[in-house]
Amino acid sequence: MELVVSLGIGVLAGSGVWLLMRPRTFQVIIGLSLLGYAVNLFIFSTGVLRSGAAAILSPGEVGSIDRYADPLPQALVLTAIVIGFATTALMLVVLLAARGLTRSDHVDGREPER
Amino acid sequence: MSTLLDHLVIAPILVPMLAGIATILIGERSRVLTIATGFASVIGLVVLAAALLILSDEPVARAYRLGDWPALFGIVLVLDRLAALMLMLAALLGLAAFSFSLGRWARAGAHFHPLFQFQLMGLNGAFLAGDIFNLFVFFEVMLAASYGLALHGSGTARVRAGLHYIVINLVASAFFLVGVSVLYGVAGTLNMADLAARIRMLEAEDRGLVEAGAAILGIAFLTKAAIWPLGFWLPATYAAASTPAAAIMSILSKVGIYAVLRMWLLLFGDGAGLSQGFAGAVLTIGGLATLAFGSVAVLATQNLARLAGASVLVSSGTLLAAIGAGEAAVTGGALFYMTSSVLAIGALFLLIELVERGRDVGADVLAVTREAFGTPEEEPPAEEAEVGIAIPGTLAMLGFAFLACALLLAGLPPLSGFLAKFAILAPLLGPGPVPATSWVLLAALVLSGLATIIAMTRTGIEVFWAAPEGTAPRVAVVEIAPVAGLLLLTVALTLAAGPAMEFMQRTAEALHAPQGYLRGVLGGPP
Numbered sequence: 001m002e003l004v005v006s007l008g009i010g011v012l013a014g015s016g017v018w019l020l021m022r023p024r025t026f027q028v029i030i031g032l033s034l035l036g037y038a039v040n041l042f043i044f045s046t047g048v049l050r051s052g053a054a055a056i057l058s059p060g061e062v063g064s065i066d067r068y069a070d071p072l073p074q075a076l077v078l079t080a081i082v083i084g085f086a087t088t089a090l091m092l093v094v095l096l097a098a099r100g101l102t103r104s105d106h107v108d109g110r111e112p113e114r
Numbered sequence: 115m116s117t118l119l120d121h122l123v124i125a126p127i128l129v130p131m132l133a134g135i136a137t138i139l140i141g142e143r144s145r146v147l148t149i150a151t152g153f154a155s156v157i158g159l160v161v162l163a164a165a166l167l168i169l170s171d172e173p174v175a176r177a178y179r180l181g182d183w184p185a186l187f188g189i190v191l192v193l194d195r196l197a198a199l200m201l202m203l204a205a206l207l208g209l210a211a212f213s214f215s216l217g218r219w220a221r222a223g224a225h226f227h228p229l230f231q232f233q234l235m236g237l238n239g240a241f242l243a244g245d246i247f248n249l250f251v252f253f254e255v256m257l258a259a260s261y262g263l264a265l266h267g268s269g270t271a272r273v274r275a276g277l278h279y280i281v282i283n284l285v286a287s288a289f290f291l292v293g294v295s296v297l298y299g300v301a302g303t304l305n306m307a308d309l310a311a312r313i314r315m316l317e318a319e320d321r322g323l324v325e326a327g328a329a330i331l332g333i334a335f336l337t338k339a340a341i342w343p344l345g346f347w348l349p350a351t352y353a354a355a356s357t358p359a360a361a362i363m364s365i366l367s368k369v370g371i372y373a374v375l376r377m378w379l380l381l382f383g384d385g386a387g388l389s390q391g392f393a394g395a396v397l398t399i400g401g402l403a404t405l406a407f408g409s410v411a412v413l414a415t416q417n418l419a420r421l422a423g424a425s426v427l428v429s430s431g432t433l434l435a436a437i438g439a440g441e442a443a444v445t446g447g448a449l450f451y452m453t454s455s456v457l458a459i460g461a462l463f464l465l466i467e468l469v470e471r472g473r474d475v476g477a478d479v480l481a482v483t484r485e486a487f488g489t490p491e492e493e494p495p496a497e498e499a500e501v502g503i504a505i506p507g508t509l510a511m512l513g514f515a516f517l518a519c520a521l522l523l524a525g526l527p528p529l530s531g532f533l534a535k536f537a538i539l540a541p542l543l544g545p546g547p548v549p550a551t552s553w554v555l556l557a558a559l560v561l562s563g564l565a566t567i568i569a570m571t572r573t574g575i576e577v578f579w580a581a582p583e584g585t586a587p588r589v590a591v592v593e594i595a596p597v598a599g600l601l602l603l604t605v606a607l608t609l610a611a612g613p614a615m616e617f618m619q620r621t622a623e624a625l626h627a628p629q630g631y632l633r634g635v636l637g638g639p640p
Binding site for chain 2: 020025028032035036039040042043046072073076079080083086087090091094095097098101102107108109
């Protein structure tokens with residue numbers, strides 16, 4: 001379980017960073033989104049990862065506090081998702097404005113000379 | 115202690131929030147009402163900050179528990195001397211920038227007033243936050259508003275610089291979150307005071323992870339503080355932003371410094387056990403590199419707004435290098451320097467626009483080119499006629515303000531910039547052997563002052579003396595008053611240097627020995 005999650009985070013973060021380095025604004029915003037997903041998963045995983053566990057209680061089981069994952073990272077991740085969503089939306093607006101004003105979707109606002 | 119006084123701590127967040135909401139609701143219907151609301155908010159903030167500054171000057175930090183939950187479970191706001199000092203700086207700069215914006219900038223685009231209020235709310239919240247996640251949330255509030263302000267007025271240059279600014283800050287936010295969650299994963303708490311207490315008891319094998327988490331967090335803070343090589347975005351963004359936005363954003367880089375000061379001294383300050391002084395060398399060397407880069411940028415720049423941006427870099431570098439020394443006396447000097455330089459850079463950003471108004475577009479570049487290649491003046495100056503023509507009154511006033519900014523930024527007497535640099539250097543060269551880094555810092559500070567004075571003199575001559583047929587810029591009272599006000603404050607700071615410096619020293623000692631902070635938040639003996 002840990003391996004799958006870490007690999008997932010790694011692949012998302014790696015792809016995100018690679019896309020961030022690309023010259024087109026659309027690639028950058030997708031890269032930022034992927035990086036955001038990687039970070040959110042990372043925060044989520046600082047609670048406890050467990051597979052095949054019951055949501056609250058299995059039948060015939062007595063409840064105990066250490067059966068539950070830490071709820072705080074889940075609350076954090078929720079906040080981080082909302083903030084990430086808002087900033088991505090804002091970024092999209094700026095991206096469109098830049099596209100309209102510079103007539104180019106290059107991050108520097110002009111095509112590199114070849 | 116009355117209960118009302120206790121609730122004063124949250125007021126610097128609530129006042130701009132309510133004012134921001136009110137200005138959204140009023141919208142375009144009544145300009146007078148919008149301005150009145152905004153003014154009430156910024157003046158209220160200055161008064162509040164003054165009250166909190168007096169309240170905070172006590173040995174134990176004041177914690178405000180939201181919902182009265184115990185500090186470890188609920189959200190706390192913490193007011194100590196450093197937080198109060200930063201609140202005061204933000205409020206003063208907010209008042210100046212707001213007043214300036216009434217001249218023309220507030221009308222240059224939609225929603226200036228709400229964005230401005232939310233910017234102040236984010237700043238104040240970041241200074242008061244008692245746990246790192248709320249620090250993140252207020253960072254985002256502050257940044258979201260600053261994205262809007264950076265783009266205020268629109269135009270190709272702003273959108274292009276704003277795009278870079280937003281991407282860099284979003285990546286920095288990702289680092290921030292990773293750092294927060296690593297620290298939470300190891301220490302099991304987000305409360306700064308609790309985190310500091312737990313780090314002192316941590317096993318040796320967990321230390322690597324804590325240090326890694328703190329370092330990742332540090333990247334996010336230092337990107338805001340524009341340390342070399344994370345600060346290349348700063349001059350371009352600040353130069354492109356509209357004037358009042360740039361003035362208020364000049365304190366945004368100080369938020370990064372504040373966070374470093376707070377977190378680093380709390381987590382890795384005296385008594386932090388094995389991790390004590392972690393990454394101090396990074397701060398010193400990074401600060402020196404920023405200082406060097408900033409000085410070169412100041413010299414190389416051809417544009418007044420970029421000159422101000424480069425000055426922000428110089429100021430950040432000085433602060434980081436001084437903080438990295440890890441001595442309470444030096445930190446006290448650094449706090450004095452920060453106060454002086456925030457006021458001076460704020461004034462400079464506002465001043466630039468007024469000065470540039472009377473000039474042709476591209477005059478800066480032309481001037482430097484002329485200097486470099488020795489292109490003769492287009493026409494020889496008329497000999498007799500021009501002698502004795504007085505510089506117009508407005509221009510003289512602007513020139514005087516510019517001179518004051520130059521003295522402050524270069525650190526020359528008689529203004530507070532000199533005292534600030536002296537306050538940083540004196541304890542470094544105190545009794546006992548002086549380490550090599552102190553000599554390097556001394557040399558770097560003096561050289562950066564030289565670079566600043568060369569650049570400012572050159573610009574000053576071009577702008578005020580050698581300007582070809584400068585038409586006197588038309589300046590409204592609400593625009594020159596904030597510049598004069600900020601500069602008068604530095605004069606006041608110079609005159610009251612004794613008490614101010616004592617306050618800074620008390621602040622620095624409380625930061626270096628955070629028992630008062632821990633006791634204020636966690637209660638009981640540390």
